[in-house]
Amino acid sequence: MWKTIVKRVLILVPQVIILSLLIFLLANFMPGDALTGKIDPGVSPARLEELRRQWGYYDPWYVKYGRWVQNALQGDLGESTAYKLPVLQLIGQRAGNTFWLALMTMAISYGIGILLGIIAGRYQNKPADKAIVFYTFVALAMPTVVFSLINIFVFAFKLHWFPMGGSVDVVYTVGTLPYYRDKLYHMILPALTGGLLYTIGTIQFLRNEIIDYKNSDFVVTARSKGVPEKKIFSRHIFRNALLPVASFMGYDIAFLLGGSIFIEYVFSYPGMGRLFIESILRRDYAVVNALIILFAVLTVLGTLLSDIIMTVVDPRIRIK
Amino acid sequence: MEKKKEKSSDNVHSAPAGLSQPPSFLELVGKELMQDRFALISLHTLIAILIIVFLGAAFVSTPDSMKINLAKLNNAPSAQYLLGTDASGRDMVPQLLLGARNSFLIAFGVTLLGGMVGILVGLCAGFYGGKVDHAIMRVLDFISMLPRLMFIIVLVSLIPNYNVTTFILIITLFSWIGDARLVRAKTLQQGSLDYVQASKTLGTSNIIIMFREVLPNISSLIIVNLTLNLAGNMGLETGLTFLGFGLPFDTPSLGTLIGYAAIPENMQRRWWQWLPASLLIFVMMLCINFLGQAIKRAADSKQRAA
Numbered sequence: 097m098w099k100t101i102v103k104r105v106l107i108l109v110p111q112v113i114i115l116s117l118l119i120f121l122l123a124n125f126m127p128g129d130a131l132t133g134k135i136d137p138g139v140s141p142a143r144l145e146e147l148r149r150q151w152g153y154y155d156p157w158y159v160k161y162g163r164w165v166q167n168a169l170q171g172d173l174g175e176s177t178a179y180k181l182p183v184l185q186l187i188g189q190r191a192g193n194t195f196w197l198a199l200m201t202m203a204i205s206y207g208i209g210i211l212l213g214i215i216a217g218r219y220q221n222k223p224a225d226k227a228i229v230f231y232t233f234v235a236l237a238m239p240t241v242v243f244s245l246i247n248i249f250v251f252a253f254k255l256h257w258f259p260m261g262g263s264v265d266v267v268y269t270v271g272t273l274p275y276y277r278d279k280l281y282h283m284i285l286p287a288l289t290g291g292l293l294y295t296i297g298t299i300q301f302l303r304n305e306i307i308d309y310k311n312s313d314f315v316v317t318a319r320s321k322g323v324p325e326k327k328i329f330s331r332h333i334f335r336n337a338l339l340p341v342a343s344f345m346g347y348d349i350a351f352l353l354g355g356s357i358f359i360e361y362v363f364s365y366p367g368m369g370r371l372f373i374e375s376i377l378r379r380d381y382a383v384v385n386a387l388i389i390l391f392a393v394l395t396v397l398g399t400l401l402s403d404i405i406m407t408v409v410d411p412r413i414r415i416k
Numbered sequence: 417m418e419k420k421k422e423k424s425s426d427n428v429h430s431a432p433a434g435l436s437q438p439p440s441f442l443e444l445v446g447k448e449l450m451q452d453r454f455a456l457i458s459l460h461t462l463i464a465i466l467i468i469v470f471l472g473a474a475f476v477s478t479p480d481s482m483k484i485n486l487a488k489l490n491n492a493p494s495a496q497y498l499l500g501t502d503a504s505g506r507d508m509v510p511q512l513l514l515g516a517r518n519s520f521l522i523a524f525g526v527t528l529l530g531g532m533v534g535i536l537v538g539l540c541a542g543f544y545g546g547k548v549d550h551a552i553m554r555v556l557d558f559i560s561m562l563p564r565l566m567f568i569i570v571l572v573s574l575i576p577n578y579n580v581t582t583f584i585l586i587i588t589l590f591s592w593i594g595d596a597r598l599v600r601a602k603t604l605q606q607g608s609l610d611y612v613q614a615s616k617t618l619g620t621s622n623i624i625i626m627f628r629e630v631l632p633n634i635s636s637l638i639i640v641n642l643t644l645n646l647a648g649n650m651g652l653e654t655g656l657t658f659l660g661f662g663l664p665f666d667t668p669s670l671g672t673l674i675g676y677a678a679i680p681e682n683m684q685r686r687w688w689q690w691l692p693a694s695l696l697i698f699v700m701m702l703c704i705n706f707l708g709q710a711i712k713r714a715a716d717s718k719q720r721a722a
Contacts, residue, residue, distance in 0.1 A: 114558065115561070384570065
């Protein structure tokens with residue numbers, strides 16, 4: 097298994113190289129350059145020209161790419177022109193927010209998904225199952241943006257249960273207990289929004305698994321031996337059906353860390369997704385490049401993690 | 417050679433007289449619809465919405481409905497303006513009609529184009545196998561690794577002559593992947609079946625086997641996939657336009673209308689500016705999904721309701 101993991105990680109290297117080249121070329125075509133926002137308007141065009149020449153603005157793309165790779169390998173991904181901060185530091189500030197939000201979303205999503213999935217599978221075609229299946233349809237048809245807006249409208253504007261957006265009120269000092277409590281409070285509504293929508297995958301998977309297992313040989317054997325129905329479900333069916341769910345976690349981590357753009361945007365939540373949109377709008381391409389590469393690597397690592405969990409929980413499957 | 421080909425197609429396409437024909441896919445879908453109340457209601461609702469939207473949109477012109485009217489800013493719904501006006505004094509009703517039409521057409525275009533590319537690539541990969549398959553799969557793997565939403569946003573903000581066509585092309589760049597994977601997997605399965613082997617032995621050309629013999633056999637699954645994609649693409653278009661990376665600003669879309677809610681004033685006090693569009697996209701996606709599920713059951717004999 098170690099051999100497979102090493103192989104998969106090694107495949108990542110050429111993929112990231114091609115990706116970085118692709119992104120770099122795209123960024124090269126984008127209008128504007130780092131000097132646009134950096135120099136005060138009093139500087140003469142001649143001096144600007146000189147600076148551009150000095151900074152290598154007119155170098156061919158491969159020279160620029162070489163320089164960029166050299167810096168990136170030393171941990172320098174450039175500087176954000178909008179925030180006047182090194183890119184890594186800027187992303188680091190936002191990464192924590194996105195990470196905690198993703199964690200909470202996942203907890204809600206799996207909590208609801210496992211519960212409803214088991215109920216739906218156990219009581220197939222009963223009213224409870226029908227209601228749950230209907231819920232999955234509604235959630236599948238609900239665009240994330242619309243659901244976020246409706247939640248803000250109902251729970252923040254009308255009922256005042258939750259704040260409208262942001263990640264923390266400015267009145268609290270960093271590091272105190274009320275500060276963390278307020279952060280948590282701000283996270284609940286966006287996490288619920290994401291959790292309620294993303295849970296459908298888990299519900300559908302669990303329901304199908306349980307229904308499949310109901311007629312499998314080992315369940316029929318257990319039943320004919322006289323094992324009580326309750327025990328058949330808890331000991332035989334649920335245990336088998338639940339294990340693969342653990343392996344979804346890898347895909348979900350990547351999906352949530354990257355796919356939270358809509359939710360972070362609507363809730364004005366200062367995470368990486370929102371940073372991406374802001375950076376695109378401000379033509380802050382160093383940040384955009386770094387974020388895209390980060391998310392691509394996360395996607396691949398997430399998939400790998402899922403495959404590894406799968407082989408751990410289910411010895412019948414071996415990565416080939 | 418010619419003779420052999422004729423013979424083979426005779427064998428494949430005509431059933432011996434006297435035997436009952438298996439029900440066609442359309443008949444199966446019809447039967448499934450009659451048994452599933454939600455799917456039937458969805459079909460009627462969707463047809464009604466599409467007729468209203470397309471007929472209505474035919475009677476309003478985009479430039480007229482996008483004209484600013486300073487005397488009518490933010491009017492609440494009234495007899496004259498059924499759904500009120502927006503911050504520029506524009507009537508909401510024609511914007512809603514045009515927006516729904518544009519959103520649907522774009523999703524339809526993306527689904528169709530992505531489907532065509534996906535079918536072509538998937539058939540080639542699955543049918544030829546070996547090196548062709550290997551090369552195509554590497555490309556698919558690479559594109560799957562890219563953060564799709566981010567890449568679309570980067571491309572949208574980068575294209576110089578940005579318009580509806582380029583928007584469709586950009587989304588299609590990523591939407592064909594799923595279709596290609598599905599078609600490839602199914603073609604691989606079919607390729608090992610006797611009828612394909614027999615047809616090969618008889619000397620039928622690869623193109624004819626792929627498009628006339630394999631494709632019809634997997635078409636029902638493709639239709640299911642495309643239907644469900646249609647709903648997903650509508651959501652994607654709306655979301656992108658909402659963020660400001662979708663349709664150009666002067667082209668109404670449901671996303672633009674939903675975007676009015678990004679201004680707290682509008683969300684709090686002017687529900688008529690964003691709620692109708694939000695509900696419309698939700699209802700349309702819900703109907704398409706219900707229909708898709710009914711078609712899915714019709715395509716899969718295991719799930720079929722008796």
